[in-house]
Amino acid sequence: MDDRPDTRTGQVMAAIRARVAGRALAPGDRLPSIRSFAATMGVSPSTIVEAYDRLAAEGLIRARRGSGFYVSGAGLMPLALAETEPRRDRAVDPFWVSRQSLDADASVLKPGCGWLPADWMPEPSLRRAMRALARAGDTVLTDYGGTRGSPVLRRLLLGRFAEEGIGAAPDQVLLTASGTQAIDLICRFLLRPGDTVLLDDPCYFNFQALLRAHQVKVVGVPYTRSGPDITAFEAALAGASPRLYITNSALHNPTGASLSPQTAHRLLRAAAAHDLTIVEDDIFADFEPEPSPRLAVLDGLDRVIRIGSFSKTLSASVRCGYIAARSDWIEGLVDLQVATSFGGPSPVATELIARVLTGGGYRKHMDELRRRLNGMRRKIAARFEPLGIRPWLLPRGGFYLWCRLPEGVDSAGLARTALDDNVVLAPGNVFSVSQTASAFMRFNVAQSGDPRVAAVLRRAIGAAGADRGQRQKAAIELQARSGLPGQGIAVGPTE
Structure with missing residues (x-):
């Protein structure tokens, strides 16, 4: 639907939402009449009608026959940001990557997700197929x-x-x-x-x-x-x-x-x-x-x-x-x-x-994907090498690199730290039945090209190293005070 903020209908809808959010319009309040609001917004009455109808379909307002439109009392406010974002405190379990990746907004980088970026997909072929589909028999669209x-x-x-x-x-x-x-x-x-x-x-x-x-x-x-x-x-x-x-x-x-x-x-x-x-x-x-x-x-x-x-x-x-x-x-x-x-x-x-x-472009599309991914696997592996992140193997194809992290860095902790910088990672133990892959991370090379990914990883690995150093120092001090042998004191994750 054409409710983008750069359209007239979208601008009208945004104005109503802003008034509701700012409490200028409360539940039960009557909206301006179509003609008066059209004059206020400098648009046609039909634009106001379309905007009101769409807001009514969303549940933000409701129509009363012969009386106009009123702010709804149910489902009134847009969801708060905390309600729409994925829970960041959830357990790092097999649902972690899915929930964080699927619910994140467009500003979040997703080197841990399991799909290719939109501009890597055959969008022209999809659009051509959709136009042809619009001319297909009615049963395809309705049955x-x-x-x-x-x-x-x-x-x-x-x-x-x-x-x-x-x-x-x-x-x-x-x-x-x-x-x-x-x-x-x-x-x-x-x-x-x-x-x-x-x-x-x-x-x-x-x-x-x-x-x-x-x-x-x-x-x-x-x-x-x-x-x-x-x-x-x-x-x-x-x-x-x-x-x-x-x-x-x-x-x-x-x-x-x-x-x-x-x-x-x-x-x-x-x-x-x-x-x-x-x-x-x-x-x-x-x-x-x-x-x-x-x-x-x-x-x-x-x-x-x-x-x-x-x-x-x-x-x-x-x-x-x-x-x-x-x-x-x-x-x-x-x-x-x-x-x-x-x-x-x-x-x-x-x-x-x-x-x-059957449109004739699929093989060419896949040839291009394989070519681009071959280059990205090598590029990302080389970019991560100075960070101490190394592939377990360099695959023959595909878009994943299964990488070992620097010594002593726990992938779940790294993923939580990176999430604070709006980067979703895929820590090793979400893939491991035995929970023995804490030293590994899966990277989607097609989603890892943004320089911010490496920068966030560098900071997160540095923070993990500093934290490990502090724990080691505390353990040594505890050993000195207690007079006990140091080898029995756990100071961090081991492999």
Whole structure:
């Protein structure tokens, strides 16, 4: 809607909001008549009518038939700043990065978030697709989606699977409202409270958050540069009898590592021996320069379920995910999606995505993204090096760097300090099932280019070092006064 402050309607709305906020207009007060306020503001009466109608829709004012407009008594004031900002004192847990990033305003820098900046996305293609969509049939704009989602988009996915070597049938693909909903449906379908699920340690933090909601037990498996530690994986299968394993095979979140052929082979063999189902989240696939091994390809969608979405490459605003699995499982998942969402994802979203994917510019867009990200990974790694922040590995693709912090610096403390300077970071332990990643931080290189990020990190690391020095000094003084041996006094986090 055109209520920006640089439009006449927006100026009228801003004037009314200011009068209410300043208590010049109180609950129950009558607003000026349309004609008198139009003369005061120097605009047409139709502009005032439009402004009043929009403020009424917001709930700030209300109309009385034949009497005019009055200030509403309910929902009167705009939310106070403290109510609209994310809580800064919340626990640094798997919800930390999501809540801080999603609720922050545009002035906040987000090197810890999980999406690309707006100017990195294919905005011209999205706008062209939206204009074409406006001319589409009425049913696309008004009706529910089919239970399996857009046939056009599902055919596109089947074609991409075939290029990889997955011979999936149409009844093996289900579109969902998002990648997160895809995992949620699978968990609802396959898990019961008390079941055990394996996760990589570290792993994407929202896997943990979602599984917490499903009241299951989570067991972490250490993640290496070639995939999960296969010895620990096999031991967890034997000891914990898990129902499910959720992972990223390619450009793993947060580490950026990719599965090796040897690890993939042993992992599938162990899964078959223990009747384990694997959920392979392939959301970063298109960021790879060349495809690495995929469990779904090697397994043929027997005990491996593939999920994905388009939020990382096209738009996080136009949400749509997918599930590829055995046809009998898809049938059950369709019923579950109908029960929880009544139909598939929005036809507007799926039609828009399909138009962008078939518009001829997607491959060029991804080529450009990979080129830019290659440069940014090297640039950010070099910029962080003097700060003592070093990548665990330099990934083949994608936009994450999993970095070790300087000795003695705790990532959660660093994240809290940086938040005071309006910088959202992603501390290591939000990704760690075992809480053993306090010395690590995940950085989104595409969101880390602003020089203020490095400046804030430098100050925060300096403050952490000064605090550690003060604690060490206090510990030494305490030792001197007590006459006790110093080695038993804890002075800070250790690894």
